[in-house]
Amino acid sequence: MLILNQKEIWSVLSFEEALTAMEEAFQLFEAGDFHMPDRMHAHHGDNTLLLMPCFTDQFFGTKLVSVNPENPKKNLPSIYGSMILNDGKSGEALSLMNGAALTAFRTGAVGGIGIKYTTPENADSAGIIGTGVQGFTQALFACRVRPIKKLYVFDMQQSKANEFISKLQKKLLDVNIKACINNRELVEKSQIIITATTSKQAVIPDDAELLKGKHFIGIGSYKPDMHEFPAQLYPLLNKLYVDTPFAKEETGDVATALKETLIDDSQVTPISKLVTLGKPTNESTSLFKSVGMALLDVVMAQKMYTRALELNIGTKIKI
Numbered sequence: 512m513l514i515l516n517q518k519e520i521w522s523v524l525s526f527e528e529a530l531t532a533m534e535e536a537f538q539l540f541e542a543g544d545f546h547m548p549d550r551m552h553a554h555h556g557d558n559t560l561l562l563m564p565c566f567t568d569q570f571f572g573t574k575l576v577s578v579n580p581e582n583p584k585k586n587l588p589s590i591y592g593s594m595i596l597n598d599g600k601s602g603e604a605l606s607l608m609n610g611a612a613l614t615a616f617r618t619g620a621v622g623g624i625g626i627k628y629t630t631p632e633n634a635d636s637a638g639i640i641g642t643g644v645q646g647f648t649q650a651l652f653a654c655r656v657r658p659i660k661k662l663y664v665f666d667m668q669q670s671k672a673n674e675f676i677s678k679l680q681k682k683l684l685d686v687n688i689k690a691c692i693n694n695r696e697l698v699e700k701s702q703i704i705i706t707a708t709t710s711k712q713a714v715i716p717d718d719a720e721l722l723k724g725k726h727f728i729g730i731g732s733y734k735p736d737m738h739e740f741p742a743q744l745y746p747l748l749n750k751l752y753v754d755t756p757f758a759k760e761e762t763g764d765v766a767t768a769l770k771e772t773l774i775d776d777s778q779v780t781p782i783s784k785l786v787t788l789g790k791p792t793n794e795s796t797s798l799f800k801s802v803g804m805a806l807l808d809v810v811m812a813q814k815m816y817t818r819a820l821e822l823n824i825g826t827k828i829k830i
Contacts, residue, residue: 512604514826515819517612523819526655529620529811530627536810537624537783540755544568545806549757557581559734561592565805572596572809574610578733580709589643589709590614596812604830606816611644617811618803619648621754622705622728625799627656628785629752629792630703630726638663638701640694640715640739641708642675645730649705653728654683663700665691698725706739707731711763717741722796729764729800738763740798745773747796752782755804762802 515523524532539545546566553560561576576592583589592610597603626634634657639646642664653659662683666672672690679688691697695716698704708714708731715722722744732739745751745768758765759779768774782799785792819825 512828512830513606513816513819514828515606515608515815515824517609519819519824520609520612520616520815523815523822523824524616526620526623526652528814528818529616530623530652530656532811532814533617533620533624533807534786536807537754537786539567539810540781540806541783541787547805550805563805563808565809567599567806567809567813569599570596570605570809570813571599572805572812574614574805574808576610576614583643594808594812596809596816606812606819606825608812608815613808613811613815614803615644615648617807618645618730618801619652620811621801621803621807622649622730623652623656624786625728625752625754625782625801626653626703626726627791628782629728629794629797629799630657632791633658634702634726635659636661636663636701637703637705638665638691638697640665640697640704640706641731642666642671643707646705646707647675647678649707649728649730650679651682653703653705654686657703659686661700662686662688663691663697664688665694665697695721698722702726703728705730708739709733709737710739711737713741714739715741715744717743719743719747722747724795726796727798729798732762732764733802735761735763735766738767740764742771742773744796744798748774748778748798749794750778750780750792752780752785752792752797752799754782754801754807756781757804758800758802762800764800
């Protein structure tokens with residue numbers, strides 16, 4: 512078995528390779544060449560254990576993730592996890608990977624796909640609401656797929672925003688990164704707005720005039736009672752793009768909008784359709800909502816495992 516730790520996961524694939532892997536995963540999704548049971552949620556108070564299995568032709572894998580929203584108050588990551596990759600024919604366990612690192616890297620790449628297919632090619636400004644690990648990877652991938660010159664950051668805790676900006680500046684040397692005093696300022700200044708929070712109420716102002724012509728990427732909400740987007744956004748949309756139809760049940764940003772008839776079920780569209788056609792949308796106002804799915808994890812893990820063997824990265828053990 513090959514063990515890949517956090518540092519190795521971040522180094523084994525380039526950003527471009529990760530984006531290509533996610534495009535391949537969405538093409539598999541559209542073709543139906545996989546078997547993916549619904550993810551299992553086990554809740555204990557505000558904490559959640561997620562179990563996500565998936566089978567493709569050559570591999571299968573299971574990711575186990577714990578999400579503890581209060582951890583940042585203890586200076587701990589909100590997400591811990593492990594990914595086990597198995598041979599699809601024999602069932603042999605091939606690799607054990609740091610699940611939190613894989614999730615962050617994969618989610619960044621999925622957000623990048625959302626930006627690539629739902630935002631203007633010349634968009635050069637973006638805003639990030641939420642300054643955790645997910646926000647960090649979203650910023651990195653956003654700057655890979657669009658010519659971002661100005662990046663705006665907002666967090667309720669100014670000290671976290673400043674620390675976040677300091678880390679990003681070391682990675683994005685050619686990008687002007689600034690903190691905003693509130694979420695309205697961020698939306699006003701940004702063409703692309705990325706949300707990466709676990710908020711139970713909208714983190715974007717509920718103002719249709721402000722929201723018109725903007726492009727939103729939702730990453731944070733993953734429960735029915737979580738919401739990052741305001742009601743007045745939905746009537747501005749032609750379609751609401753998702754990474755998986757399960758988003759209609761899993762996240763309040765889709766489930767509540769459907770329940771309150773802010774959008775129609777026919778408007779909720781898998782982004783795999785755009786990826787497979789290779790044709791980005793040109794809608795004036797857009798929303799891509801990601802909740803993640805096991806197929807994305809298995810394809811990313813497969814690519815990481817194969818490349819790690821080629822580069823002799825990781826630690827081999829017998830169990």
